[in-house]
Amino acid sequence: MSQTDYDQIVQLLCDRLADLSKTPEESISPETNLITQLSIDSIKLLGLIMEIEDAFDISIPINALTDIQTVHELAELVHKIKSAS
Amino acid sequence: MNLLEKLDAAAAARKSLLPDGIGAFGIPIEEVYSATEARIGDRRVLLLGTNNYLGLTFAPECIQAAHEALDKEGTGTTGSRMANGSYFGHRALEREFADFYQCSGGIVFTTGYQANLGTISGLVGPGDTVLIDGDSHASIYDGCILSGADIVRFRHNDVADMEKRLRRLGERVETTLIIAEGIYSMLGDQAPLAEIIELKNKYRCILLLDEAHSLGVLGETGQGLVEKTGLLKAVDFITGTFSKSLCSIGGFCVSNHPQLEQLRYVSHPYIFTASPSPATIASTRAALELLRKGSHLRTQLWKNCTQLYTQLKETGYQLGPDPGPVIAAILDTPQQALLMWRSLLEHNIYVNLILPPAAPEGKSLVRCSVNAAHTSEQIKYVGDTFAKLYNLVKS
Known part of the structure; x- marks a missing residue:
């Protein structure tokens, strides 16, 4: 996968996270922390993961999310799984 | 912090x-x-906030059986079955559960929570996959986490969503365990078992059904959703609890797979905990008898x-x-x-x-x-x- 793919993932994540957290999309960046800055709780995160799985036709095991804190880390995980599929 | x-x-x-x-x-x-x-x-x-579905908490037969076991065998076993041995009651209850579900084997656990923890973490491990309903009970989530397997969720009771996720797993379906529940504890709805079994057969997975809330409630003899749907033989492993319809505490797993016996040697929630007390086992045996003819x-x-x-x-x-x-x-x-x-x-x-x-x-x-x-x-x-x-x- 290319940088363009990564950028597309970040774009999708920012779009969905803005909606979920009721935060303006322009204030969300790859460095934004999902929990401390956007208050994304476990329920919202699991729902988001299902949406991402469907958008990219991939499987994201929820135990892979343990260390994910930022938008960038989540995008990188999706990027890695998508590249391997 | x-x-x-x-x-x-x-x-x-x-x-x-x-x-x-x-x-x-x-x-x-x-x-x-x-x-x-x-x-x-x-x-x-x-x-209206108990899980005493058959109302058996004060059944004289169960109370008398518990009293007799207390008098005869004391208050507790004080250790695990692996180290301290299995009482007659433990083995008898396992045979009775296996007989009830027409299965070749059964294992009793100390709690219903541990039945799921022990069964799931014994069946799958790192490199395997568990495909679970999004509304699964915490004991299922925790069992999956303990196992180290990859955990993939499908939308609650959505069979099309489940198939999408099975397809995405590719060759990994071969080492995938699907888990569903007879009755879900939050909204009380039932799993679409026939459709789930169709997919399990199509993708050649193993299916575990948790009958915790449906035991005693569904089916002519109270086996649960497997009996109501006539699909008992199509489910690989059935788990359940004693703490709802059976009015005590403990859990079980039954199966026709001979590998069930190996769980006793690989399942930490079975090995490293004290076995159920004699009174608990005795009242559960009496309650199971009442449940079957209830x-x-x-x-x-x-x-x-x-x-x-x-x-x-x-x-x-x-x-x-x-x-x-x-x-x-x-x-x-x-x-x-x-x-x-x-x-x-x-x-x-x-x-x-x-x-x-x-x-x-x-x-x-x-x-x-x-x-x-x-x-x-x-x-x-x-x-x-x-x-x-x-x-x-x-x-």
Whole structure:
């Protein structure tokens, strides 16, 4: 996968996270922390993961999310799984 | 934030929701009078917040069996079966569960929670996959986490969504365990078992069905969803609990796969815990006997379920899709749910309050558990009280 793919993932994540957290999309960046800055709780995160799985036709095991804190880390995980599929 | 400050933060969040410290969770029950009544504070309340589905908590046969076991074998086994040995009762109950489900083998666990933990973590491990319903009970999630397998969720009771996820797994389906529940504990709905089995066969996976809430409730002899659907032989592993219809504590797993026996040697939740006490095993054996021939109890239970479900539905409450012993009123906000829960208690009715994240999809629930010992008058009183309080939560 290319940088363009990564950028597309970040774009999708920012779009969905803005909606979920009721935060303006322009204030969300790859460095934004999902929990401390956007208050994304476990329920919202699991729902988001299902949406991402469907958008990219991939499987994201929820135990892979343990260390994910930022938008960038989540995008990188999706990027890695998508590249391997 | 240090370890203790994290707990303080959680306590503060809870306090903001329950400002006067009302004990909605872990409420002190001072005295239990019967399968349907108890004292909370100075109130004699109707119990609609237990999982005593067949109403057997005071069954004389179970009490007598427990007494006799206490006298004969003492208060506890004081150790694990692996190290300290298996009593006659442990082995007898395993044979009786295997016989009940027409299976070649059965294993008894110390709690229902451990039955799922022990079975799941014994069946799958790192590199394997578990495909679970999004509304699965915490014991299933925790069993999956303990196993180290990859955990993939499908949308609750959505078979098309499940197949999409099976397809994405590719060759990994060969080492995939699918897990579903006979009756889901939050909304009381049932798994679409026939469709799930169709997919399990198509993709050649293994299926585990947790009958915790459906044991004693569904099917002519109370086996659960497997009996109601006639699909007993198509399910690979069945787990369940003693703490609902069987009115004690413990859990089981049965299967026709001979590999079930190996769980005893690889499953930490089986190995590293004390085995069930003699009295627990004895009362469970007596209760299983009553459950098997308890079609009259199931008839009464379903009469009560239908009566309450129908009345709440007609009043306007949003409920789960299926009538059953778990009847949850789905409310918009935690505040509404708390208000309803508290008002019901003021009317001497005890139900369960379930708030996010315990309830699915951020919902808040006031959950009733109906049992066979409730009288028609008691059920009517509950339904009438819900109707009287409807304006509190009407949107």
